[in-house]
Amino acid sequence: MLLAERIHSRPVVPVDTSAPASSRIEAVNPRVNAYCTVAADRARAEAREAEAAWYRKTGLYPINHTVVVKDSLLQADPTLGPRLFDAFKEAKAVFLRQLSTGAELPGEAQALAQRRSLVGDDPLPYGLAHNRKAIEAVIQFAQDQKILPRKVSPEEMFASNTLNLE
Secondary structure, eight states, X not given: OOHHHHHHHSOXXXXXXXXXXXXXXXXXXXXXXXXXXXXXXXXXHHHHHHHHHHHHHHOOOOOOOOOOOOHHHHHHOTTHHHHHHHHHHXXXXXXXXXXXXXXXXXHHHHHHHHHHHHHOSOSSOOSXXXXXXXXXXXXXXXXXXXXXXXXXXXXXXXXXXXXXXX
């Protein structure tokens, strides 16, 4: 996904910008034969540090993924929201155990493992209570950018039978 598309679809964090820029340089430089030094590892490290500084300053943890389910499906099966939450929670438990083993991890998992020193044992907090501050910030950012015509409450964004799940 191009960076411009990412910007239009969700908030972009520093790590999101360093990887596409490095990839683009690697793809184009053989044709233009420019003299350039690509410090991709340094750029990623500095982007992660910028994210950490933002977290230390604001207490906001970046929300990177969400699950969206049509209201009609939730109404047709009132157990769907809680069942999905439980399924993701079980999958996360397996992942967190993997993080704790010290085994070799793929890139994004390594980043999450490193984030634990900043945010605590759970780098992927689930549920409204754990994410309220970040969700309220996203709502405010969306309203400021005229993406949302009015301020909505976080509770309006979730199935009512999932509001207290953790």
